[in-house]
Amino acid sequence: PRPKGGPLRARPSDSGHGSLPGAALFSESAGLTFGTEVHEALAEIEWFPCPALSSSLSPAAAGILRTFLAAPEIAEVFERPTPRSEVWRERSIACRLDGTTYTAQMDRVVITPPASKSAKGRIFLIDFKTDQGEPAEIALRYKSQLEIYARILGVWSGGRHEITAAVATIRKPALVRIC
Numbered sequence: 001p002r003p004k005g006g007p008l009r010a011r012p013s014d015s016g017h018g019s020l021p022g023a024a025l026f027s028e029s030a031g032l033t034f035g036t037e038v039h040e041a042l043a044e045i046e047w048f049p050c051p052a053l054s055s056s057l058s059p060a061a062a063g064i065l066r067t068f069l070a071a072p073e074i075a076e077v078f079e080r081p082t083p084r085s086e087v088w089r090e091r092s093i094a095c096r097l098d099g100t101t102y103t104a105q106m107d108r109v110v111i112t113p114p115a116s117k118s119a120k121g122r123i124f125l126i127d128f129k130t131d132q133g134e135p136a137e138i139a140l141r142y143k144s145q146l147e148i149y150a151r152i153l154g155v156w157s158g159g160r161h162e163i164t165a166a167v168a169t170i171r172k173p174a175l176v177r178i179c
Helices: 022-026 031-043 059-070 072-078 135-141 143-157
Strands: 008-010 086-097 100-112 121-129 161-169 174-177
Touching: 031 059, 031 086, 031 100, 031 121, 059 072, 072 121, 072 161, 072 174, 086 143, 100 143, 121 143, 135 143, 135 161, 135 174, 143 161
Parallel strands: 008 100, 121 161
Antiparallel strands: 086 100, 100 121, 161 174
């Protein structure tokens, strides 16, 4: 949307959302409450081994998160690539691309600096999704969101990093690479 007389603004995360019945939005294992609870718990994890899950989690969220974190394909998301690597968790950013100002909340970004002046570093962007469904279908719904996030990170890094983006599906643990 364009504010009256202002530049075009967009939130890439607004795309890809399916519809839920009103009651499901606030049930224990669906919708906004569940998604917020899961994202907050995942934001607490810097690297593996991770601390114990919060005792304040609902039983549904705790069970699904335990299964998700135990899945071998998810380990890459939480393992520190090098001692110099850093992680952003739930990082808010804004960037202007092609005349549009994008605002984004990135779930997890692992940044590994270049090993030498002639090498490129690596950025691994992970977006957690609590949607129900098959991982490949979920990833496809959010493909454009992650592509924009990757472009934003490319601008931010000045081309000094190779960027990989993936969707991590929570309910059926999977890591689906987008770019």
